[in-house]
Amino acid sequence: MSLIEKAKSFLGFDIKEDKYALVDDPIFGKVAKAKAPDKWVRTTCGYCGVGCGMYIGVKEGNAVYSKGDPTHPVNMGTLCPKGLSEHEMVRADTRVARPLVRKNGELVPVSWDEAFSKTAETFKRIQAEYGKGAVAVISTGQLLTEEFYMLGKFTQLGLQTNNYDGNTTLCMASAVMGYKQTFGSDGPVGCYEDFSKAEVIMLIGANIADNHPILKLHIQRNQKVRGKKPTIIVIDPRKSKTSQMADIFVPLKPRSDLALLNGLCYIIMEQGWEDEAFIKARTNGYREFRKHIMANYPPQEVAQITGIDVKTLYELARTYALAESAMSAWTMGVNQSLSVPIRSPPSTTSRSLPAISAKRAARRCPSPDSATPWVHGSSGSPHPFPVTAIMPAMPTVRNLPIL
Numbered sequence: 001m002s003l004i005e006k007a008k009s010f011l012g013f014d015i016k017e018d019k020y021a022l023v024d025d026p027i028f029g030k031v032a033k034a035k036a037p038d039k040w041v042r043t044t045c046g047y048c049g050v051g052c053g054m055y056i057g058v059k060e061g062n063a064v065y066s067k068g069d070p071t072h073p074v075n076m077g078t079l080c081p082k083g084l085s086e087h088e089m090v091r092a093d094t095r096v097a098r099p100l101v102r103k104n105g106e107l108v109p110v111s112w113d114e115a116f117s118k119t120a121e122t123f124k125r126i127q128a129e130y131g132k133g134a135v136a137v138i139s140t141g142q143l144l145t146e147e148f149y150m151l152g153k154f155t156q157l158g159l160q161t162n163n164y165d166g167n168t169t170l171c172m173a174s175a176v177m178g179y180k181q182t183f184g185s186d187g188p189v190g191c192y193e194d195f196s197k198a199e200v201i202m203l204i205g206a207n208i209a210d211n212h213p214i215l216k217l218h219i220q221r222n223q224k225v226r227g228k229k230p231t232i233i234v235i236d237p238r239k240s241k242t243s244q245m246a247d248i249f250v251p252l253k254p255r256s257d258l259a260l261l262n263g264l265c266y267i268i269m270e271q272g273w274e275d276e277a278f279i280k281a282r283t284n285g286y287r288e289f290r291k292h293i294m295a296n297y298p299p300q301e302v303a304q305i306t307g308i309d310v311k312t313l314y315e316l317a318r319t320y321a322l323a324e325s326a327m328s329a330w331t332m333g334v335n336q337s338l339s340v341p342i343r344s345p346p347s348t349t350s351r352s353l354p355a356i357s358a359k360r361a362a363r364r365c366p367s368p369d370s371a372t373p374w375v376h377g378s379s380g381s382p383h384p385f386p387v388t389a390i391m392p393a394m395p396t397v398r399n400l401p402i403l
């Protein structure tokens with residue numbers, strides 16, 4: 001930079017016209033001239049399960065731009081900060097672009113041939129010494145279906161072991177079981193469109209403002225679609241950004257979400273707010289479910305477990321159950337609740353009993369079943385039966401996982 005340029009920059013005369021110049025792009029209108037792409041490649045954001053459609057701009061063979069796909073029904077042309085920086089990840093300096101093998105304590109780049117040979121030899125040596133089960137494979141939800149299939153076959157037939165797991169087990173295995181037992185299929189019954197149509201939206205264990213901000217767009221559309229603002233319920237032990245959107249914020253104690261949901265079932269059934277015709281036509285096991293809930297989740301007890309007072313529990317149940325159209329959405333805050341291995345025997349408490357002790361509450365609160373969707377007849381105590389609904393699920397109550 002010349003002395004004159006430096007002086008101009010220092011005095012604020014240099015507005016860096018060239019650096020910030022814009023040019024016309026046939027798809028996106030104005031784009032930065034410095035990185036105007038030669039072409040756009042249509043793709044899907046790879047960061048989270050919301051599934052936003054996007055275009056990556058390519059210039060001289062490099063990814064230089066990320067733009068939301070205006071025609072995509074999920075994100076309608078927008079991207080969250082993670083999606084907007086997608087192209088940066090492709091060329092990040094810290095990205096491992098070549099195989100590395102540790103030699104004398106240091107990771108050093110090697111050829112693919114050397115890496116494959118070394119890996120194969122090491123697997124063979126370990127298995128020869130300790131048996132086939134001495135190796136294991138952990139995969140990731142970022143794999144595509146075909147890659148999952150390949151890796152499964154490699155592990156089963158190549159390595160000849162069934163020691164195979166992935167983060168998807170933590171994320172979704174419990175949810176899949178819950179859905180299968182409840183609806184007969186592991187497909188969620190809701191869709192993003194529900195956010196713009198529901199009168200009441202209940203978010204549980206889900207911080208969409210931080211983690212899935214694109215979904216807020218669908219909530220914003222609600223007022224336009226229905227003509228009035230939806231009631232938003234946020235159930236979360238933390239005061240998250242999402243809780244700032246809430247009309248009703250429910251800061252329950254950690255690990256008490258299942259007790260809360262079963263407690264709401266209790267109140268809905270006690271008050272006769274359930275949809276009897278729907279239950280009769282589309283579910284089975286309801287009598288046992290009702291008996292179990294009424295024996296185990298009186299509001300006083302649920303208030304002890306969750307830390308949410310009885311009046312709020314009734315208000316919550318009323319708001320949700322009496323809505324014209326209600327939906328619930330959840331994420332890993334529900335799935336990944338820490339489980340306590342102790343299970344208490346079925347309680348014989350009734351509504352008239354005094355509040356339970358804190359120790360007992362702690363024992364009853366979470367269970368390995370705590371990941372199941374709330375319309376399922378699961379509970380903090382042993383899980384004696386499934387309540388199943390025949391698809392399609394409840395017309396006005398949706399339950400949507402956001403991955």
Ligand code: SF4
Nearest residue numbers: 045047048052080083
């Ligand atoms: S919400 Fe953000 S991270 Fe998730 S798919 Fe959309 S742009 Fe990507």
